[in-house]
Amino acid sequence: MDKYVINGGKPLYGEVTVSGAKNAAVAIIPATILAQGPCLLENIPEISDVGHLFEILTMMGATVRPVSGTSVFIDTSDLSSHKVPEDLARQLRASYYFLGALMGRFGEADVPLPGGCDLGVRPIDQHIKGFEALGASVNIGHGYVGIKAENPVGSHIYFDVVSVGATINVMLAAVRAKGLTILENVAKEPHIVDLANFLNSLGADIRGAGTDVIKIHGAEQLHGTNYSIIPDQIEAGTYMVAAAATKGNVLIRNVIPKHMEAITEKLVKTGVSVVEYDDAIRVSGETDSFQHVNVKTMPYPGFPTDMQPQMTTFLSLAEGTSIVTEGVWDNRFKYISELCRMGASISVDGKVAVVQGVPALSGASVRAADLRAGAALVIAGLAANGKTEIEEIHHIERGYTNLVEKLRSLGADIERISVPDAGPACTG
Ligand code: EPU
8 A cells, every 4th residue: 555745835946757558558558459460658757557568468478578768579470368467457457459459450349348546437339330330249248248240341420429539449440340430429639649650650541640530541461570669658647737836946857838829828828938839848836826717628639638627626726716617527627526525615616616615625644545546646645834744546547657756856855665565454
């Protein structure tokens, strides 16, 4: 039961470099199954979700070898199984990308229903709709999704909801299906474009990624590649908000400023200074007070749901009342009760949080309910007066590379400490 201990109230100063994007890496790593040749992936984030995907690939017969720093060699030519082991798959959401990748390579897949953050109901009906349209039969039983598709053929698929996961999974399944596949009402997140670029570098023919319609001409064979993953939009956004909330001044490097526009716009409205460079952003919160602003999360290019907890935490310190509306997930306000333990004044009604700004937060013992909830509590701890202890940090380490080291290099007083397991707790 390791935890973070933060002595807050110190502005962050200096420079930090953003790592490769989690949600691109967790799609591209399973996608290497489609390559009939070795792949060298660069700018891979050092996070536990990635570690689990490497373990799954290795158990299935792939060669996975770190090359240097953040580069990894992956060769799936000798993959001997189309079944994904259950224990590992349940550790993360992205294990479901093995469905599309294995269907694309073998026409067959057996993948456990995925895990991931508990953000409310997380159906996969749109993934299944896409696989079936390509000619697959899909069966769910004993906790597994089974796919059989002898001769997948291209199809015209209109998604009922905009889904990152379904867009990615069906792209993976369609990339080698015979003929033309047209996907409509797709997600447009930067990691969708990154996956399409990766697949095209293998010899796929995918056009339109980043727009509402993606067209895929099935390729008979795909080869190996060298590919560098884009920087993480949400990690960058988290450091932007941390700099603002602590009233610091931080240069955030390895950023694509275009990906940050929705976050930048809201921060600027509160009075934070944001200066964009080619591949960096400087954020300064060196001001007496911040102004309230309303935020509604939406699929890209809207304000990202994965930044909602961090932004709400910052707004809890802004003057006046901010309204934060969660437009993607049913249940993404579980961290609010923990923030309130730290002195925030926030009430939640369904998908809307009413944030009444307070002059300061105070340190407390809190628990991370999920990945971004944990990031929000780290920001709260950095900004708060006194000591904050955050438990359940394994959620945070699913998605942030070297968080403690990076924050310490910015002057934060944060430590990761190991605590012996106290045994089962009485929960009443
Ligand atoms: N949905 C359906 N049916 C489906 C799929 C999705 O109704 O078949 C609904 C969901 O219930 C949700 C909405 O569509 O209300 C959007 O879900 P989406 O499929 O886009 O989410 P996801 O693919 O499961 C990814 C990220 C999440 C991020 C969301 C939204 C990965 C591994 N996860 O999840 O990231 O919140 O997109 O941008 O890429 C995180 O990194 O902290 C995280 C949770």
